[in-house]
Amino acid sequence: MKPLNIVLAICVYAISIAVAAVDAAASASDNDNNGKKKMKIALMTASLPWTFGPYQSQMHKLSLLLSESKDGDEIEYDIYWLTFADPIPKGVYKTYAELQPYVRTVVRPPVGFPIDHITFLGQQDNGQMSASKFNKLQKEYGFDCLLTLMDITKMVPDEPFNMPVLAWVPLHSESVRRTVVDYWVLRHYHGIAGLAPSGAKAIEDAVGKEIEIGSNVPGGLPTNSDTTRALTALTGTGQVDFIPHIFDRKALLASADVGLKMLKDRSVAEADAKLTRSPLINRGQESTLEAGHPHSLFGEERKDDFVILLQGGNYDSEDRKGWDTSLQAFMRFYNSLDDPSGIHLHIHSMESYLIAADHHLDKDAPASTMPVGSIHQLILHEYGLPRDMYTIDIARHAPEVIAAYKKRADVCLHPSKVEGFGMNVIECQAVGTPVITTNYTAMGDYTKLGRSVSYRQMIRTPAAIYDMALPDMIGIADALGEMYEEHLAMKKGDKAALLRRENEVAQFNEWIDTTCSPDVVGEKFKSLLLRTYVEFSDRMKGKQSLFSGQPPTAGAYKISSGYHATIADWDNPWTLLAPEGLKILNPQELNKVAWMQLLQQGGKTPSMVLVIPTKYEDGTDVPLMNSENDIHEDLPIMVRTFMVTAFQGRMSRLKSIAASAVQNTQMPNRLPDGLAIVDRKEDTGSHYFSKFQNSEL
Numbered sequence: 001m002k003p004l005n006i007v008l009a010i011c012v013y014a015i016s017i018a019v020a021a022v023d024a025a026a027s028a029s030d031n032d033n034n035g036k037k038k039m040k041i042a043l044m045t046a047s048l049p050w051t052f053g054p055y056q057s058q059m060h061k062l063s064l065l066l067s068e069s070k071d072g073d074e075i076e077y078d079i080y081w082l083t084f085a086d087p088i089p090k091g092v093y094k095t096y097a098e099l100q101p102y103v104r105t106v107v108r109p110p111v112g113f114p115i116d117h118i119t120f121l122g123q124q125d126n127g128q129m130s131a132s133k134f135n136k137l138q139k140e141y142g143f144d145c146l147l148t149l150m151d152i153t154k155m156v157p158d159e160p161f162n163m164p165v166l167a168w169v170p171l172h173s174e175s176v177r178r179t180v181v182d183y184w185v186l187r188h189y190h191g192i193a194g195l196a197p198s199g200a201k202a203i204e205d206a207v208g209k210e211i212e213i214g215s216n217v218p219g220g221l222p223t224n225s226d227t228t229r230a231l232t233a234l235t236g237t238g239q240v241d242f243i244p245h246i247f248d249r250k251a252l253l254a255s256a257d258v259g260l261k262m263l264k265d266r267s268v269a270e271a272d273a274k275l276t277r278s279p280l281i282n283r284g285q286e287s288t289l290e291a292g293h294p295h296s297l298f299g300e301e302r303k304d305d306f307v308i309l310l311q312g313g314n315y316d317s318e319d320r321k322g323w324d325t326s327l328q329a330f331m332r333f334y335n336s337l338d339d340p341s342g343i344h345l346h347i348h349s350m351e352s353y354l355i356a357a358d359h360h361l362d363k364d365a366p367a368s369t370m371p372v373g374s375i376h377q378l379i380l381h382e383y384g385l386p387r388d389m390y391t392i393d394i395a396r397h398a399p400e401v402i403a404a405y406k407k408r409a410d411v412c413l414h415p416s417k418v419e420g421f422g423m424n425v426i427e428c429q430a431v432g433t434p435v436i437t438t439n440y441t442a443m444g445d446y447t448k449l450g451r452s453v454s455y456r457q458m459i460r461t462p463a464a465i466y467d468m469a470l471p472d473m474i475g476i477a478d479a480l481g482e483m484y485e486e487h488l489a490m491k492k493g494d495k496a497a498l499l500r501r502e503n504e505v506a507q508f509n510e511w512i513d514t515t516c517s518p519d520v521v522g523e524k525f526k527s528l529l530l531r532t533y534v535e536f537s538d539r540m541k542g543k544q545s546l547f548s549g550q551p552p553t554a555g556a557y558k559i560s561s562g563y564h565a566t567i568a569d570w571d572n573p574w575t576l577l578a579p580e581g582l583k584i585l586n587p588q589e590l591n592k593v594a595w596m597q598l599l600q601q602g603g604k605t606p607s608m609v610l611v612i613p614t615k616y617e618d619g620t621d622v623p624l625m626n627s628e629n630d631i632h633e634d635l636p637i638m639v640r641t642f643m644v645t646a647f648q649g650r651m652s653r654l655k656s657i658a659a660s661a662v663q664n665t666q667m668p669n670r671l672p673d674g675l676a677i678v679d680r681k682e683d684t685g686s687h688y689f690s691k692f693q694n695s696e697l
Contacts, residue, residue, distance in 0.1 A: 036069065036073065036074065036075060036076045037074060037075045037076070038075070039075050039078070039144045039145060040077075040080060040143040040144045040145075041078070041079060041080065041143065041144065041145050041146070041147060041529075042080040042121065042138075042141070042143040042145070043059050043062070043063055043080065043082065044081075044083070044084065044134075044146060044148045044150070045082075045083065045084075045148070045149045046083060046084060046085045047083050047085045047086055048081075048083060048086055048103065048106060049081065049109075049113075049115060049118070050109040050110060050113050050115075052350070052354075052396070054423045055149045055150060058149065059149050061246045061518065062147075062168075062522075062525065063079045063081070063118060064114065065521065065525070066522070066526070067079050067117040073526060074530065075526070075529070078119070079117055079118050079119065080120075080141065080143050081118050081119070081120045082121050082123070084129055084150070086103065086106065088103065088120065088121075088123065089102055090122045090123060090140075091122045092122075093119070093120040093121075093122065094120075095116075096109060096115060102122070111277055121137070121141055123137065128156060129154050129155050129156065130156035130157075130158045130159075131156065131157055131159050131160065131188060134146060134161065134165075135159065135161060135162045139162075143163070145164040145165065145166065146164075146165045146166070147166045147529075148165070148167050149167075151172070151420070152167060152169055152171075152185050152186060153181065153182060153185070153466075155185045155188075156185075156642075157185050157187070157188040158608065159606040160188065160539070160543075160599070161188060161189075161190070161536075164191070164529075164532045164535070164536035165189050165190055165191070165536075166190065166191035166192070166193065166529060166532045167191070167192050167193065168193045168195065169192055169193065169194055169203065170199070170420020170442075171196070171199030171202060171203060171420060171441065171442075172420050172441065172466045173202070173466045173467055174202060174441060174467075175205070175206070176203055176206035177206075178206075179567060179569050179645055179648065179649075180645055180646075181642050181645045181646040183206055183207070184642035185642075186203060186207045186238060187207050187235070187236075187238065189238055190239065190532045190533075190536040190539070191238070191239045191240075191528050191529065191531060191532030191535065192238045192240045192241070193240075193241050193242075193525065193528060194240060194241070194242050194243070195420060196244070196421060196441060196442035196445045196446065197242050197445050198441055198442065198445050199242075199420070200240055200242035204240040207237065208237055210232055210235075210237055211235055211571045213572060213573075226545075227546065227550075227552050230542050230546035231542075231552060231555060233541065233543075233545070234539060234542040234546055235539075236535055236538065236542070237535070239531045239534075239535050243524045243528065244516045245421055245423060245426070245516065246516060246517075246518050247426060247430060247512055247517070248517065248518060249430045249513060249516075249517075252403055252427060252430050253403075253407075253430070255400045255403040256400070256403035256404050256407040257407075258275075258400045258404075259271065259398070259401045259402075259403055259404025259407075260298065260404045260407060260408065262274070262275070262400070262404075263291065264291065264298055264299070265291050265292070266291050267285065267289060267290045268289040268290075268401055269281060269282040269285050269289075269395075270291070271400070272395075272398050272401060275398035275399075275400050275401070283364060283394075283395050284395070285393075285395070286392065288344075288346075289391065289393060295388065297344065297391065297408060298404075304342065304491055305342050305344050306343050306344070306410050306411075306484055306487050306488075307344050307346055307408060307409045307410050308330060308343070308344070308346065308411055308412075308413050309348070309405060309408075309409035309411070309412045309428070310326055310327075310330075310346070310347045310412075310413050310414075311347075311348040311349070311402075311405060312350070312414065312416075312424055313349070313350045313373075314349035314350060314352075314371075314373035314376075314394075315351060315352035315371075315372050315373050316372060316373060317373070318417075318468070319373065319417070320417050320468065321414075321417070322416045322417050322471050323349070323374040324379070325415055325473050325476065326413050326415060326471075326476070327376070327379050327383070328473045329413070329415070329471075329474075329476035329477040329480065330345055330413070330477075330480065331383045331385065332473065332474070332477035333477045333480040333481055333484070334385065336477070337484075340389070343389065343484075344389060344390065345380075345385075345390040346390070346393070346409065347376050347390065347392045347393065348393045348402075348405055349373070349376065349393075349394055350394070350396070351371050351373065351394050352371055352373065353369045353370075353371060354394065354395075362396075377392055403431060406424075406433055407433060409433050410483070410487050411434050411435070411436060411480070411483045412424065412434070412435045412436070412450075413435075413436050413476070413480070414428075414435055414437050415436060415443075415453060415471040415476050416437070416438055416440075416471070417438070417440075417459065417468035417469055417470065417471060418440065418441065418466065418469065419437075419442045420441075420442060421442050421446075422442050422446060425443060425446050425447065426446055426516070429448060429450070430509075432449075434449045434451075434483060435447055435449065435450040436450055436452075436453065436476060436480065436483065437450070437453070438452070438453060438469055438472075439453060439454050439455065440469040448504075448507065449504050450479075450483070451482065453472050453475040453476050455469035455470055455471055456469075456470045456471070457470050458470065462649075462650060486501070551592040551595045551596055552591060552592070553587075553588035553589075553591050553592060554587075554588070554591050555572060555591065556573065556590075556591040556595050556598070557573075557574035557575060557576045557591070557594055558570045558572045558575055558576070558641075559575075559578050560575050560577055560578070560654065560657075561579070561580070561582075561654065562580075562654060563654065564652045564653060564654065565644075565648065565652060565654040568645055572641060573640065574594050574598070574638045574639070574641060575639050575640075575641045575644045576637075577638070577639060577654055577657065577658045577661075578636050579633060579634045579636060579678055581678045581679040581680055582636050582676060582678050583676065583677050583678070583679060584676050585674065585675060585676060585677065586674075589675065590671075593672070594610065597610060597669060598640075607640075607669050608640050608643060608661070609638070609639050609643075609661050609662055609665040609668040610638040610639075610668065610670075610671050611635065611637050611668045611669065611670050612636045612637065612638065612671050612675055612676050613670065613671065613672075613673045613674075613676075614634070614636055614675075614677060614678055615677050615678075616634075616677065616678055616679075616680055617677055617678070617679050617680065622635045622678060623635070631655070631658050631662050633655050634678050634680075636678075637662070637668070639657070639661040643661050643664065644661070647661065
C-alpha cells in the first residue's frame, strides 16, 4: 500500500482535474457561436431504439426531444446511445449502415424510423453494469453526462460516477428502504426522474435529504466541523422530479382509428403487413381476428359485445403482470352472469420467444425455445370457459393494430402485482377505454378512468428483488361487474351514464395533455438535467474540499456482528463484519484508510472488501482461511455496505455474508498490519454473540 500522504495527493489532483473538466464542459460553446453550450449526452437502456420494449421506445422519444434545440434552451445535446443487451463491439457508429454488420440478426429499423440524430456506442462486453464500467466508457468516448432508463437494481454502485448521471426510474415498490441495494444505487445518481408521483415521493424521502456521516458518533467528528460539512457535500442529495413517460394523445387516437378502419375489411395479419410494409405472417390467428368472419371482434355483428382486453408481457416466472389473478377474476365475473353470451375475453400477450424474435430477424422461435409465463389456453380450458368466448393472440403487431385493440375494448383489465409505470394503463385510457388495476404504486397513481382495486397483502419471496402486491381477485371481479353495468347502461342510451363517462374521459384528456405531452416532458428533463450538473459539481467540490485537508477520522464504517449479522440500515459506506472479542487499536487510522480506499479511482479496481490483518492476544496471526476453505470467522473484514444490503435479503449468518462478499470480489485489499486484535477469552464455545452492535469499536 502507498503511504497515505501520497495517496492523498493523487486523489486531490484527480479531483481537481475532474472539477476543471466539469467547469470546462459547462462553459463550452458550439462551433456556430450561437451562445449555447454543447453537451454530449449518453442514453442507456436495454436495446436498440426500434426493438420491442417500452423503455427503448420512450428513450427514443426523449432522444428526439433533447436533440431539438429551441430558442430558450441553454444547452444543445448531441445524442449517444448505449445498450446493455445487444453485444455491439467497442466502437463509434454514426449511421445504421456502420452499425448493421454487427447486428445482422436484429430486426431492421422500420421504414422512416428517425435515427440520424443518434451516434451508437459499442462496449467491450455486456456483462454486469456498474458505475466503474460507465466511468471507463465516459473516459473512452468523452460524453459529458449519462441518462439511464432501466430497473435501478441493474446498476452496481461500486464507485462515484465521474460525470453527471440522471436516472429515469420505474420504482416497483412503495418505499426505498435503507436495507436494500436500491437505496445505494439511487444515492449515487445526481438527478432522478421518478416515473410516477408516488415513486418520485418515495425516492425523495429516501435520498432527497442531507445526511451527516461522521457526526454524532462516539469519538467521531464535531457536527459543525469542516470535515463533516465536506462529507455532507460529498454524499449530496438527489435532485428528484416526477417525470412520466411521453404520450401524444391525439397521435395515439389517430393511430387507433387507422387500425380500426383497416380491421373492418382486413384480417389482423393483413393489416400488419400493409402497415409495416412487411410480408404477410399469420401465426395461429383466430377467427375473431379475421375480417368478414361472423365472430370478428371488429365487425358490425359484435359491436355491442362487452370485450375485456388483457394485454401485456407474459415472459417471467413470477407472473408480475398478474395473469393468473386476471383469469380467475374474469371467470368469477363470467360465472356470475345469467346470460354471458355478449361477453368476450381478448388476450394479447407478448411471450418470451416473441421478444427473442427481435434478435433473430423476426423469425419464429425454434421448437426447442420454451415459453416462461402463463399458458393461458390451458388455464381457461381447465376453468371450463367455452372456446368461442375468448381470443388468444400472441403475435407482434403494428402500433396501429395494438392501439385499435385498446379502443375496441370496453375495459382493459390490468391488475398487476407490480408496475414501475404501466404503459398499457395510460394508453387504454388515452383512447377512451377504462381500466381495472391494482391500487399499488404507479397503477394507483394513473387509474383515472375506471377502477383501482385495493390489494390483499404483500408478497415477499426470497427470489424477488422487490416486494409485490397480491391483487384482490374478488374485488377485481366485482369491478368487472360494475364496468359491465355501466356498459349496458350506455348501450341503452342512459344519459346519466353517458354524461358521466364523457366527463371522466374529458378530465383524463386534460390531465394527460398537461402532464405527459412531449413538450411538457421535454422541458422537465432539460430543467432537471441542468440541476443534475449543479449537483454533480457540488459533490466534486465537496470531495476536493474534503481531501485538501486530512482524511476523516470517523464515519467510514458501522459494525455488524454476532452469529446473525446486525441488519445494515446505515449511511456509512463500509460495514465492518466483526468477530466477538475484536479490538480496533487505532480506529482513527482505520477510518482514514477506509475513506481513502473508497474514493481512490484513476482506473484502479474499486475496493469492495478490505481484509484487516489481525492477531490474537497471544501474538499468533488469525488465519485467512478456515479448514473449510472459507474466510476465517475470527478475521474481521470491511465490506461495502451496498454489498451487505444485497446479501442480507438472502442470508443472515455473518460468516455467510463475509464469504459471499469475498467470493464476489476479484481481489480483496489487505490493510496494514497492527490495526486489530481478537481477544479469545470471551469465546462461548459454539459461536459468538456480539456486544458491539451499536457502538464504534
